[in-house]
Amino acid sequence: MKKLKLLKMYMAGNTKLYLLSWLSIVIHVALAALIPLLIAFYLDHIIGGLAIDSSTAAFSLSSRLLEFFRDNGSGMILPAIIGLTLLQGLFLFLRGKLTALAAENSSRRLRNSLYRHIMHQPYDFQSKTQTGDLVQRCTSDIETVQSFMSSHGSEAVSIVFQIMLVLVIMIQISPLYTLISTALIPLIFFLTIRFFLSMMKIFLAADEAEGELSSALQENLTGVRVVKAFAAQQLEIDKFTEKNSTHRDKVMLILKLMSRFWSTSDFLCMIQFAAVIAAGAWGALNGMITIGTMIAFSTYAGMLIWPVRGLGQMMGFMGQAFVALERIQEIFDYPVEDDETGTIDIKIAGDIVFENVSFAYGDGEKVLDDISLHIPAGRTTAILGATGSGKSTLVHLLLRLYDYQSGSIKLDGTELSTINRRYLREQIGLVLQEPFLFSRNLAENISLGRASASEQEIMEAAAKASVHDAIRGFERGYGTIVGERGVTLSGGQRQRIAIARTLFRAPSVLIFDDSLSAVDSQTDASIRAALQRDRRNVTTLIISHRITTLAEADQILVLDKGRIVQQGNHDELISSDGLYKTVWELQSKTDDETIDSIISV
């Protein structure tokens, strides 16, 4: 029942195509089975001159048609065979084309909806899942299902129908010989299924060994500097050798088992085949069957034995496909984040008021504890705090990446939790500390999917982020491909591209989550100056460790363990003891004694 549901999920929207493809499979198989019949008839009744009896008539051709064949003799055989083959070929082609079309459509639909589903997951989705595993589900699992649906599945349909058809014909000709010709077939079938089901685990283990091999390789290649600097080549070679030989042994194990299976099943199949011929010869000798029947039976036995073994293999694949489908379904079972509801009916200027806001991740400790503050519109507010003090969480709440659990946050007078998430994120630009660049060119990274973006706008955003000149310096300028498959940028360059990307979207509120840490202080200053010049009235929040950055803000908040411990401007904060003053002194004083005295306090 559950499996049917999974299958329905996969086939949704393409049911008609699947039905059509299965229809062409059935027609093709029927036509293919007709041809040996025709040959047998020809050998028996036209060349052999036997009378047409009831068993022949049962081939479902009308006796008048058979007589016509017989009377017109050998002249008809060529066009008849060619005509039938032509028809058979046509349906074979349709079968290939339609199954591919249906399976490809399904896969495309599934891929797109998986992607969308992942895009609309809540912010903490990543911490709940493993990227590698997720990617594998989205790619190889879909491929497994697809290859099953497009080749193995349709093959299975065709084999099942072929077996039924051939069995019906054989039984009509001779029930006894049918029994002899199929005696070993159930054994072959179950042996094969059992084998391939038991192999699934071993295949998986081999895949995993290969995955580990590539991870080891990748780690070595990306860490090549460290390997060299620690003269650890030999250690790395040893590590790699271990993975490499594990993988080799897993492959060898598969082939060992395979060799046992193929030889055993080959033996059984061929013995069955030999039995058909021997029994046929014996029957023909005793006049129980005709020579034509004997030859037809050996053909039919061939149409049964090998396909049945194939079917067993298909059942193994089917098991795999259902496991894959289940793994895909598990992704769909994660609920998506709601970004449809909520008001979009406010003009955001950036006046933000926190009132007694508390927040904890899951059941953990409070990360924000009873926070009340006012961020005035159009001003710059800076936040200082140690790692884990709750700075990032505070700004994450503003984009509704997480929802606060108690208290109230008002954005321009509207309760934040009633505002549409997507709208909010379009209006509030957050630059993350570790920016992610996409594998595309720089212009596309800055405009990110906005087709309407003009070159002018992109360059302006880049200029404001002080990265225009650096981009110009690249051989391909804005066309330079970055990201995983492109040029490697320095940390500072990446951060500046990320800033340009956010500025390009012209948000009403700008948040820098320690996103200037990797640029030097001069560049930092020039970026901030450009922002000042350009849009004096943008509400800006800056999280930073850099005192020069903090000092210029209209308001500075100092966070410690989820609470605001200090608040004020630079001059106010350096006149009272606290974290801000400590950091300021650390970063500005030159003589060692002062520093030591600060630290020892």
Place this chain on the structure above:
Amino acid sequence: MMIEEQEFSKKIDFKVWKRLLGFSKPYRSLMIWLVAQMIFAGLFDAVVPLFSKYAVDNIVLASRPDRLILMSIVAVLLIAAQAVNVRYMVLRAGKIEAWLPYDIRQNAFDHLQKLSLSYYDVTPVGWIMARLTSDCRRLGQTMSWNLVDLFWSGFMMLITAIFMLILDWRMALLVLVTIPLLVWISFVFQQKILHNYRQVRKYNSHITAGFNEGITGARTIKTLAAEQEMADGFGKTTSQMRNFSVRAATTAALYTPLVLMLGAIATGLVLWSGGIRMNQTGIMGMTYGTLAAFVSYAVQFFEPVRQFARVFTELNYAQASAERIFALTDTVPAISDSEQAINIYGKQEGEEGKAEWPAFAGNIEFENVSFGYENGECVLENFNLKIKAGETIALVGETGSGKTTIANLACRFYEPNQGQIRVDGIDYRDFPVMWMYSQLGYVLQEPHLFSGTIRENITYGRSDVSQEELESAARTAGAHEFIMHMDNGYDSEAGERGNRLSAGQKQLVSFARAILSNPVLFVLDEATSSVDTQTEHQIQQALSRVLEGRTSLIIAHRLSTVRHADRILVIDNGIIAEQGSHSELLKKRGYYWRLYTNQIVKGSLTE
């Protein structure tokens, strides 16, 4: 930039195959066995239709029931022989399939460890990965199963043709007439099909990349509210994939019907002329059994032809794979032991010769060093610098000014194009490469950790570390405390690339790692950029202890880090613009002073 590489070679290059055969030397007897077994299997397959013929002609029509038992015994024996043959054939081919890629991979990996950074600068990791995974796998399959298929199909075609000619040469010619056409169609289609298949794989890798990016970049996408745009972009990729796949499947779906038609024509011809001749007697007459056997030969002929065409095309791809792997293993390491070094210290394999290596005091001298990267950009010209043993040198300057290059040259990750770098007064090219590397402690801006435990990461590259040494290094780096707070202490997993640790924690671990290696030359490349101010201060404190008595090079943006250096060098466009101690440089009121005052609050220093 995606590297669009050549997927297959048009021309057969015998040199490549000769080298490949060289690689398969250990498996040569296996391969010969395999070919012999293949011939037996081919013979067996070709003999099968003869059984039907024998049963019809020599048993049924001849009314000789006694022969039935004889035939059955022969058949069972042959079948048993074939089953054993199949068993060992799969084993032998499997052995090659598993071991040959292992050998090639191992060889390539060993070589990779010898290549210098200049190679890694210009070669994308993905490219190397593909060489050692899919290309190696393909070669393994080629030298085992493709070999099997090639010989089987070639032999099958030959023997089937011979059997038919022996049975009845006139009728055989009738069937063989269709063969050239069959071969031609097969080659055209198999090439097309395989090419399409590769294309589909390529599209598929775009889809994988798309998912990978969408998942790892999900947070970024969310903060930019760009879900829709990203999904639309991805939708284009999946549509391309679908359209191309369907087109490829359509081409493939055409092939079998065409071959069937040819088969049908051959079968029809055999039956038709056979029918006429059955009614005749004498030389033109033919037996019932022969006719039946002919029909099965005619039908069976197309399978080996298809195989042959497919394998032949596969070989083109395999050759390209081999060429790419050889390109990797043929790359000469830009930095390797000079003849001079080998003469003095012998050939170095790993760290075996370590005992005979001289001690390194830590004096480094750049004399008229010029250096440029492979892309042609000249970074240093006639650069001179003398670093005394135990001296702490700080390098400051803008991105791209050449700071990292100087450090890389000092470490011998690169060698000067012109000029000399002397360590303790001797050109470092006269020493083994590993000698220099084993003296280094190196901490990078983005710390690279390996999967495995924290312990394994700190003791990286050393096997003989006691718990005390380990803890003392971690304490010095300020990492001990957070490590002890982890679930399994030093045996906690760091995660893939250390991703279970925060950026700052990773840096502390990599710092401990460098301390533990007890280096003579210590290099910190922007090592404190990603940690917060207090952690940085902790590291500062540790540094003063660690750097005691060592030569060190510190590259930093944060000037608080460089303040304590014995000498600060301001690097501008590959030259030393200013140098001196912190206070000396501040007095100069030059570049360093500007840089410094910019970093501190206005008014705090200018008085």
